[in-house]
Amino acid sequence: DAKTTQPNSMESNEEEPVHLPCNHSTISGTDYIHWYRQLPSQGPEYVIHGLTSNVNNRMASLAIAEDRKSSTLILHRATLRDAAVYYCILRRASGGSNYKLTFGKGTLLTVNP
Amino acid sequence: KAGVTQTPRYLIKTRGQQVTLSCSPISGHRSVSWYQQTPGQGLQFLFEYFSETQRNKGNFPGRFSGRQFSNSRSEMNVSTLELGDSALYLCASSLAPLAGVTDTQYFGPGTRLTVL
Numbered sequence: 395d396a397k398t399t400q401p402n403s404m405e406s407n408e409e410e411p412v413h414l415p416c417n418h419s420t421i422s423g424t425d426y427i428h429w430y431r432q433l434p435s436q437g438p439e440y441v442i443h444g445l446t447s448n449v450n451n452r453m454a455s456l457a458i459a460e461d462r463k464s465s466t467l468i469l470h471r472a473t474l475r476d477a478a479v480y481y482c483i484l485r486r487a488s489g490g491s492n493y494k495l496t497f498g499k500g501t502l503l504t505v506n507p
Numbered sequence: 508k509a510g511v512t513q514t515p516r517y518l519i520k521t522r523g524q525q526v527t528l529s530c531s532p533i534s535g536h537r538s539v540s541w542y543q544q545t546p547g548q549g550l551q552f553l554f555e556y557f558s559e560t561q562r563n564k565g566n567f568p569g570r571f572s573g574r575q576f577s578n579s580r581s582e583m584n585v586s587t588l589e590l591g592d593s594a595l596y597l598c599a600s601s602l603a604p605l606a607g608v609t610d611t612q613y614f615g616p617g618t619r620l621t622v623l
Contacts, residue, residue, distance in 0.1 A: 422525070426608045437511070437597050437614030479552070485608045497550040 398482045398498035406472045407503045414467040414501055417481030421462050426485045429456065431468045431478040431502070438481065441467065477505045509534065511570035511600050519621045525586040528618045532579050532600030539581040540546065541573060544595040553596075556581055557603075585620075593622045 399417040406412040418427070428443040434470045442449055442456045444465070455468040469476055479500040512531045520526050532539050540563075541553040552565040556575035573583045579600075585592055599612040 416621060424608075435616075437599070437616055438612075439614065440611045456585075497552075499549050 398484060400480070400482050400498045400501045402499070403502040403504065405506065406469075407506050408474060409471050412469040412472045412476070412503065412505075413459055414469070414482075414503065416466070416481050416498065417464045418482070418484055419463045421484060424485065427456065427458060427462075427465050427504065428483040428485055429454070430481045431476075431483065432482060433475075438443045441480070445486075472503075472505045474505050474507060477503055479503070511598055511613050513596075513598050513615040513618050515618060516570070516616065517619045517621075519623065520588050521623050522588055522590060525584065526588060526590050526620060528583045528596055528598075528620070530581045530583070530598030530600075530615060532581070532598075533613055536600035536602055536611075536613070537579050538601045538603060539575055539579065540599045540601075541581070541583050542597040542599065543567070544617070545593075546598060550597070588622045593620060595619050603611050 426443055426445050429441040430438040431441050432438040442451050442454050444456045444458050446458060448458060457466045457468060465482060479502050481500045482498045511533055514529045518526060523588040530539055538555060538557045540555040542550050543553055544550045553567055553571055554561055554565060554573050556573060559575045570586045573581060574581045575581045595617040597614050597617045599614045601612045603610050
């Protein structure tokens with residue numbers, strides 16, 4: 395299975411941009427890169443996903459390296475509510491319903507006021 | 508639209524007992540997945556159900572089982588509980604089976620199971 399590697403923790407100040415890295419050097423061509431985050435005492439929530447091109451949505455941006463061996467989740471202006479564990483996840487389309495999910499250990503983001 | 512609901516939210520059992528956890532997906536969602544979250548192992552996929560059929564399974568022993576009903580509600584059962592089964596059990600629903608790799612999963616708040 396393709397694995398992801400993330401820093402254990404990162405710190406940011408409120409209203410500053412945050413770049414959360416993820417390495418996935420063994421990614422395959424059919425792996426989509428998804429990001430979820432988990433706020434304290436809650437289940438994970440979807441943030442963004444992409445395959446090859448950079449992606450933007452109302453929550454964040456996803457920058458994917460040209461060789462796809464790494465990606466970066468970008469929070470443009472961190473707020474206190476963004477303090478959470480961020481998971482970089484590879485989702486593989488391997489045909490039919492034989493489908494594997496790989497969660498990284500996640501990055502604990504602390505946002506300072 | 509109501510989110511994913513899980514019951515009970517907290518549960519305490521003793522070793523050797525069995526437990527059943529319940530998950531109600533978002534209305535209209537037909538795929539339900541279960542995850543186990545522990546401090547040591549993080550989030551691990553248990554299994555996925557769609558149209559009352561298990562379509563995908565993680566690497567867990569046979570003591571962990573599940574089922575899905577015709578209204579898409581799902582239950583997860585753990586028999587002969589062990590201390591290591593203490594965890595947060597999360598349920599997630601999505602519109603389509605996980606074979607749809609771009610499908611978003613919506614997670615419930617989880618059931619905190621403590622095995623004494």
